[in-house]
Amino acid sequence: MEIDEAKRSLGALASLRGESQELREARNLYTQAQEERSRLARHLRALELDLEELREKIAGAEAMLYGGSIKNPKELSSLEQEVRSFQRRQTQLEEEALEVMARVEQVEGEQRAQQAELDRLEGAWEQSQSQLSEEESRTKALLHQLEQQRAKRVARLAPEILDAYEDLRQRKGGRAVAAVEAGACRGCGVDVPPRQIQELLGGAGLVYCSNCERILYLKD
Numbered sequence: 142m143e144i145d146e147a148k149r150s151l152g153a154l155a156s157l158r159g160e161s162q163e164l165r166e167a168r169n170l171y172t173q174a175q176e177e178r179s180r181l182a183r184h185l186r187a188l189e190l191d192l193e194e195l196r197e198k199i200a201g202a203e204a205m206l207y208g209g210s211i212k213n214p215k216e217l218s219s220l221e222q223e224v225r226s227f228q229r230r231q232t233q234l235e236e237e238a239l240e241v242m243a244r245v246e247q248v249e250g251e252q253r254a255q256q257a258e259l260d261r262l263e264g265a266w267e268q269s270q271s272q273l274s275e276e277e278s279r280t281k282a283l284l285h286q287l288e289q290q291r292a293k294r295v296a297r298l299a300p301e302i303l304d305a306y307e308d309l310r311q312r313k314g315g316r317a318v319a320a321v322e323a324g325a326c327r328g329c330g331v332d333v334p335p336r337q338i339q340e341l342l343g344g345a346g347l348v349y350c351s352n353c354e355r356i357l358y359l360k361d
């Protein structure tokens with residue numbers, strides 16, 4: 142029964158291995174923020190390229206406007222309009238770039254908090270995993286020791302007794318023997334007749350509970 146218990150513990154410990162839901166979620170959040178930052182950085186680069194192109198266009202148009210080569214008032218006025226339209230677009234893009242930069246700062250702040258939380262959870266997780274490993278090794282050592290003890294005891298048993306024991310263990314939920322305490326079987330609670338108590342005291346052969354069929358023994 143102690144062997145069964147040790148095996149159950151090992152199963153339970155194995156199920157505790159692996160990352161917790163909390164840790165996986167924290168890592169997901171951090172990854173999402175990372176992706177958001179990359180997306181914002183791409184957006185900002187695209188805006189900067191557009192702005193650079195606009196600045197060149199404005200510079201070109203202004204050079205023509207003030208260069209003195211164009212005399213026609215109609216042409217000059219349409220060129221002026223063009224410059225103003227470029228400048229409006231420039232202002233829009235610059236505002237957009239500022240918004241993106243503000244968002245980058247916000248995401249960076251969030252990410253710092255997420256990083257701290259992730260570090261904390263990972264630290265706790267590593268500690269719990271190492272405790273788990275220690276407990277696992279202890280339980281494995283115990284199991285090994287118990288199995289050796291069992292093998293020694295089994296070697297001393299007559300085969301028919303071992304067969305009866307194994308058969309009962311299977312049928313009785315892993316518990317083949319029951320103590321007799323205060324005249325009653327501890328396996329099922331039913332009184333053991335005095336005749337059987339005498340047999341137990343005599344120590345000759347196995348005595349079975351007449352109710353639950355378990356092998357009885359007297360508790361000192």
Ligand SMILES: [Zn+2]
Binds near residue numbers: 326330
């Ligand atoms: Zn019984």
